[in-house]
Amino acid sequence: MKVYKLAEAEEKFAELIWQHEPINSGDLVRLCEKEMNWKKSTTYTVLKKLCEKGIFQNKNAVVTSLMTRDAYYAQQSIHFVEDTFGGSLPKFLAAFVSGRKISKKQAEELKRLIDEHQEG
CATH class of the missing domain: 1.10.10.10 (Winged helix-like DNA-binding domain superfamily/Winged helix DNA-binding domain)
Incomplete structure (x- = not known):
């Protein structure tokens, strides 16, 4: 891409x-x-x-x-995670939520997204 x-x-x-x-x-x-x-x-x-x-x-x-x-900003986000966090989504998420709480609704949405995009 x-x-x-x-x-x-x-x-x-x-x-x-x-x-x-x-x-x-x-x-x-x-x-x-x-x-x-x-x-x-x-x-x-x-x-x-x-x-x-x-x-x-x-x-x-x-x-x-x-x-x-949406496609442009998705591409920019992927590029940012690759450049800044070595492509590691867990490292990005850890940095993003560091020092703050996420709501139950946000946590459920993240779980849903992970389940949807999980390999195999």
Whole structure:
């Protein structure tokens, strides 16, 4: 799986697309001008870059995602655990809950997720 790491401005731009898709590219330009103070050329440059990465597509002047917001953030989470905790989910969870209590509901949800994704 290819890992996409977006810069802060690219991520904000991606969020705008995810929130408004499908969006006409002209409307996207106006939205970026309003929300990010970008010029038309900046919007199209960043859009082209993210299309080349396979995150979005711009067909017939309509921008849509090829990678959902959830898929992007799931990928970022996996990459974070791999880089920071050597890929160890137990080490990540231990660090995450360190010094705090989780609710019974949260514990049950974690148990359910573990059961759902357990091998064999």
